[in-house]
Amino acid sequence: MSRCSGKSARFVFVTGGVVSSVGKGIFSASLGALLKARGLRVLLRKLDPYINVDSGTIRPGQHGEVFVTNDGAETDLDLGHYERFSGIDTNRDSVITTGRVYMNVISKERRGDYLGQTIQVIPHITDEIKEHIAKGSDDVDVVICEIGGTVGDIEGLPFLEAIRQIRNEVGEDRCLFIHLAWIVYLENLKELKTKPAQHSVKELQRAGIQPDILVCRGDMPLTRDIKEKLSLFCNVSPDDVIEGKNASNIYEIPLTYHAVGLDSRVCGHFGNCSSDADLGEWENIANNIRESMDNVTIGVVGKYSGMDSYRSVFEALSHSGIFKKRKVLVEFFDGEKFDSDNTAAEMLSSVDAILVPGGFGKRAVDGKLRAIKFARENKVPFLGICLGLQLAVIEALRNISGVSDANSSEFDESCKNLAVARIEEWMSDDKMKKCMERLNMGGTMRLGAFSCAIKEGSLANRAYNSCLISERHRHRYEVNNNYRKKLEEAGVVFSGLSVDGELVEIIEREDHPWFLAVQFHPEFKSRPFAAHPLFISFVDAACEFCACKVGAKNYAEVLNCVRTR
Ligand code: GLN
Numbered sequence: 001m002s003r004c005s006g007k008s009a010r011f012v013f014v015t016g017g018v019v020s021s022v023g024k025g026i027f028s029a030s031l032g033a034l035l036k037a038r039g040l041r042v043l044l045r046k047l048d049p050y051i052n053v054d055s056g057t058i059r060p061g062q063h064g065e066v067f068v069t070n071d072g073a074e075t076d077l078d079l080g081h082y083e084r085f086s087g088i089d090t091n092r093d094s095v096i097t098t099g100r101v102y103m104n105v106i107s108k109e110r111r112g113d114y115l116g117q118t119i120q121v122i123p124h125i126t127d128e129i130k131e132h133i134a135k136g137s138d139d140v141d142v143v144i145c146e147i148g149g150t151v152g153d154i155e156g157l158p159f160l161e162a163i164r165q166i167r168n169e170v171g172e173d174r175c176l177f178i179h180l181a182w183i184v185y186l187e188n189l190k191e192l193k194t195k196p197a198q199h200s201v202k203e204l205q206r207a208g209i210q211p212d213i214l215v216c217r218g219d220m221p222l223t224r225d226i227k228e229k230l231s232l233f234c235n236v237s238p239d240d241v242i243e244g245k246n247a248s249n250i251y252e253i254p255l256t257y258h259a260v261g262l263d264s265r266v267c268g269h270f271g272n273c274s275s276d277a278d279l280g281e282w283e284n285i286a287n288n289i290r291e292s293m294d295n296v297t298i299g300v301v302g303k304y305s306g307m308d309s310y311r312s313v314f315e316a317l318s319h320s321g322i323f324k325k326r327k328v329l330v331e332f333f334d335g336e337k338f339d340s341d342n343t344a345a346e347m348l349s350s351v352d353a354i355l356v357p358g359g360f361g362k363r364a365v366d367g368k369l370r371a372i373k374f375a376r377e378n379k380v381p382f383l384g385i386c387l388g389l390q391l392a393v394i395e396a397l398r399n400i401s402g403v404s405d406a407n408s409s410e411f412d413e414s415c416k417n418l419a420v421a422r423i424e425e426w427m428s429d430d431k432m433k434k435c436m437e438r439l440n441m442g443g444t445m446r447l448g449a450f451s452c453a454i455k456e457g458s459l460a461n462r463a464y465n466s467c468l469i470s471e472r473h474r475h476r477y478e479v480n481n482n483y484r485k486k487l488e489e490a491g492v493v494f495s496g497l498s499v500d501g502e503l504v505e506i507i508e509r510e511d512h513p514w515f516l517a518v519q520f521h522p523e524f525k526s527r528p529f530a531a532h533p534l535f536i537s538f539v540d541a542a543c544e545f546c547a548c549k550v551g552a553k554n555y556a557e558v559l560n561c562v563r564t565r
Contacts, residue, residue: 009043009137010270011175012144013163015209017151017200018182022217025078027180027244028146029085030254033282034263036086037254038274040141044082046095047129048148049155053099064308068474068524069094072448077311078146084315084527085254096132098155104128121158129162142270151179152203160207167209176269179204179211180244183218183226192218192226194233201234211236213265215244240265251285251322251528281529285322292327296542299351301333301371303364313357313385316526320539323531328539335367344370345378352549353381353514353542356388358474358521362411369395376515378555379562381541383534384517386475389507390420392517393479393487400490410477419483426480427502435502446473450498452505452520458495459516460506463537468499471520478519479504513562514541 012031016022025046032044052058055066056074064077073092083090105128109119117124137143147163149156167175181197197216204211214236216222222243231238243260247253257263258277267274298317300310307314314330321328331351338344344367348354354375356368368388372395375382384392390408397406397419408420418425422444423432439446451470454461461467481502484494496506496518509515518534526532548561 008174009140010142011133011137011163011166011170012142012178012266013166013176014144014146014178014180015151015160015204015211016147016149016180017203018184018196020150022150022180022182023244024146024148024180025081026085026250026253027178027215027257028078028144029081030257031178031262031266032082032086032088032144033254034258034277034279035142035144035266035274036088037277037279037282038263038267039278040274041139042086042088043136043140043143044079044086044088044090044094045133045143045145046076046078046082046148047133047145047159048076048095048097049153049159050097050148051099051102051155052097053103054095054097059304060309061304061306064306065311066474067312068447068472068521070449070472074447074474076148077308078148080312080315080524083524084319087527087529093132093135096129098158101125101128101132101158122161125158126162126165129159130166133162133166141273151200151207157207160204160209164208173269173271176213176266177204177209177211178213178215178266180215180217183216183220183222185218185220192220192223194226194230197230198233201236205235212269213240213242213262215242215262217244217246219246221245249289249318251282251318252289254282255279255286285528288322288325292321292325295327295329296321296353296539296546297329297331297351298353298355298539298542299331299333299348299371300355300357301335301338301348301364301368302357303335303359303361305332305334307332310357312521312523312526313355315528316523316532316535317355317539319526319528319531320535322528323536324539324543326539326543333367333371335364335371338367338370341370341373344374348374348380349555351380352546353383353538355383355538356385356391356517357523358386358388360387360410365391365411369398373399376509376512379512379559381514381538381545382512382516383538385523386473386519386521389504389517389519390477390479392507392515393419393483393492393504396487396490396492397483401486403486406483408477417483419480419487420477421480422476423478423503426482431502435500438500444476446475446478448472450520452496453499453501454506455493455495458493458506459508459514459537460495460534463516463533465533469496471505471518471522472524473520475519479507513544514538 014028016024032042066074067080071091075095079090184193227241317328397403406417406419407415449470493508522534548558552558
């Protein structure tokens with residue numbers, strides 16, 4: 001292992017071809033997990049060719065969720081995979097986009113840093129990319145760097161050029177190119193077709209990059225013939241043509257790549273400088289997945305369809321399932337479909353717990369409020385996240401306290417009862433200044449990790465088994481403290497507050513077996529080998545609820561069972 005350390009980090013560059021979403025993110029994350037299991041210090045990094053400066057403004061329906069790092073960067077969902085698989089926290093340097101690269105270069109140009117030079121893609125843009133890739137690499141053994149997009153995209157060219165140059169600079173033995181290509185299967189012929197993969201390798205070669213390892217993604221096993229054909233046409237040794245078959249659970253993927261020799265090929269290339277892989281943690285995960293028999297169903301009420309929009313939430317639920325050896329099924333409900341209390345009740349009657357995740361904008365809010373009402377009244381376990389907490393507050397004020405126009409200024413700025421609003425809309429000036437300073441709020445969003453003090457004896461306290469926690473935030477609006485008293489009268493318990501006591505972080509209900517909502521995003525910190533305590537407790541409550549449903553003749557009996565358990 002020692003030969004890998006020191007100032008000479010190795011670089012692994014991961015590209016993808018044939019189709020987008022070929023699995024580069026999970027592949028890079030799995031490779032990170034495997035190299036870490038071999039005792040290497042790993043840094044995972046992504047280069048994203050799109051022009052947005054970060055992912056904060058991209059619609060989740062189009063690009064998947066916005067993943068938030070501890071230091072408050074709004075990033076691509078692949079960073080979530082990196083953290084979950086490698087257990088290593090990412091930060092704002094873990095990703096760079098074309099937009100950010102150009103922004104940096106243009107600011108340097110405006111500052112006069114280039115002393116009268118003409119600024120060009122090569123060398124200025126490529127130098128900026130290379131500088132970013134090398135950042136922090138002195139302290140690690142291997143940098144795994146994923147290039148977003150698909151080989152052949154116009155936007156990706158400067159990134160390919162930059163990594164080509166790095167290979168020249170650091171030498172072959174410190175740099176490895178891995179290309180993932182989808183191997184097409186033609187159902188009518190029952191045959192695998194390698195031509196698109198060959199073309200994607202050609203495209204890479206046109207940019208001056210010869211892959212060292214070719215990972216063949218697909219649903220079908222790779223035959224020896226196919227491997228040899230790809231080896232011949234793509235100029236890769238047959239042993240470096242590696243199968244990357246789909247797995248039924250993504251947390252089985254590190255083991256499947258290990259089984260086909262991925263980490264030993266990578267380490268072999270770098271001079272076998274690591275110890276053997278200790279994969280005990282991943283084997284435990286695989287065993288638990290195999291032993292999970294019984295289902296429990298969580299209803300997620302949101303507005304964006306598509307799994308990726310709430311990816312970390314789904315993963316966090318799955319981690320609790322792995323921990324509890326329980327198959328956690330997620331049923332997604334579009335809040336817009338809940339056009340009356342009855343529809344919501346009917347549609348949600350099959351689930352064992354309800355989760356309202358984060359969100360922005362007005363669409364589907366009424367339906368989410370109906371789902372919360374249903375969970376509260378029927379004692380169905382409920383977890384609200386970020387917008388989910390804000391709506392739980394509004395629901396309580398409207399339906400228990402009779403403040404029928406309670407709202408958030410996000411949805412109705414002119415409303416009289418702004419129970420949820422920007423702090424400048426309800427906090428006194430001097431307090432607000434201090435608060436903004438403490439929250440380090442440059443823009444309008446509260447972003448990144450903040451501490452939260454938890455009330456002793458509360459449900460949150462029991463779940464976390466701690467009185468002080470830190471969680472990641474991404475929101476503009478906060479619960480208006482002027483409504484705290486009314487909310488307490490309506491049965492709301494403020495079980496988590498910012499350390500200065502000024503901001504509401506966690507609420508729960510005293511009249512409900514498991515009703516909890518948080519202003520932060522706990523899902524970002526859950527790991528397959530360390531499920532998040534709130535999610536574990538929530539899934540526990542869902543399992544209890546599910547057990548009560550067995551044998552109950554009607555809803556009243558379920559409720560009675562939940563109450564008496
Ligand atoms: N839209 C809400 C806010 O900005 C909630 C954000 C979220 O759920 N992440 O405060």
